[in-house]
Amino acid sequence: MTRLSFREKTHLAREAAIVATVKRLLAEKGFDLMTVDEVAADVGIAKASLYKHFASKEALAAAAMEQTMDMALELARNEAARPGATAIERLRTITRWALQTQLAGEMPTLPAENSSLRNALLAHRGYMDRLMALSDQLGEWIVQAQADGALDTRLPPEAVLYTVFARACDPVLGFLKAGGRYSDDEIIDWVMSTCFNGLASRS
Amino acid sequence: MTRLSFREKTHLAREAAIVATVKRLLAEKGFDLMTVDEVAADVGIAKASLYKHFASKEALAAAAMEQTMDMALELARNEAARPGATAIERLRTITRWALQTQLAGEMPTLPAENSSLRNALLAHRGYMDRLMALSDQLGEWIVQAQADGALDTRLPPEAVLYTVFARACDPVLGFLKAGGRYSDDEIIDWVMSTCFNGLASRS
């Protein structure tokens, strides 16, 4: 552990504050509707100062996405090390975490195809590397869960992987929360159920 | 049927061409990334002329969404009139149509919470009325399908409704299509399966 000077510590603290704000704003309004002015105002610094830390709006978003990926990767490593858990249980744990994070307003954004952020992120090595690493880990569990007979073997692993990723930005959570009649736990249980068990009854 | 003058017919034809372009562009890039210049250029008229037909970019998008809603409503009416079909079969038919439409690049847009289009549409009576009508019809089928024991009765009908709507803008379709290894029919079958049967195997 390198010792940091006071200057370095405040620098890192400021960057952490910026990233935290960006994550929240991305979750709230998405990349296109989030403005750099807004980020600067929220953090409480001038816009020009913001640009000393991050080269562009895209870099700002990429930092937020990288941090979220790091959280997912850490959770995945913990799951992988947890003894006695089955592959589908590990998949369910990660999925539930993603739903909780989104419902808490801390899941940066939608990886939708037509998102301008998506194109920006494709150029960011740090984000892409993390995405690949997470995909590899989830892919392993998916194949294992299919071998265990726990996941539908007629689905290509790719389809399962994309479905899990897509649930992290599923608008259903927001719709149900907007109604205001249900608790977060209920909402998450229902979406987990539709994801893994489907809408149709299991008789 | 009122007879239309030549002038009126060309007027309507032009508006139809505009709406068709808007639907395609909304599907391609979303509301924020679609520009009015682009729409005008694609239709082949000047932007000022476009504004003689539609008062704003929001009105443009609303017209596209209304037309899509009309298509869904017509399909729903046909389904309701189809004898011998069960409620869950009707739900599956509508869902499959939505997936096909999205995969064909003709599903205007994402009703995501943080979409700026969403806020714009809330003010458009024509769109909201159609949305309500469609929701009512689907809601009836959902309640019936639960009574039939075909849909999971532990899910509130609302959750099922939102899930069906959300599938119409599910990024999974685009992800799988981008891979290029699967046919549209395969992709739709898999997403239909994950939607109604879930990821877990049914033993």
Add this chain to the structure above:
DNA sequence: GTCTATAAGAGGATAGAC
């Protein structure tokens, strides 16, 4: 109703002093 030209404003990014 169609066009050209332009207003009006938002928002990303930077210059230059401190």
Add this chain to the structure above:
DNA sequence: GTCTATCCTCTTATAGAC
């Protein structure tokens, strides 16, 4: 590294001639 002030581009929308 932080600030104020400004630049510049893109985009929505409109003015005004025909």
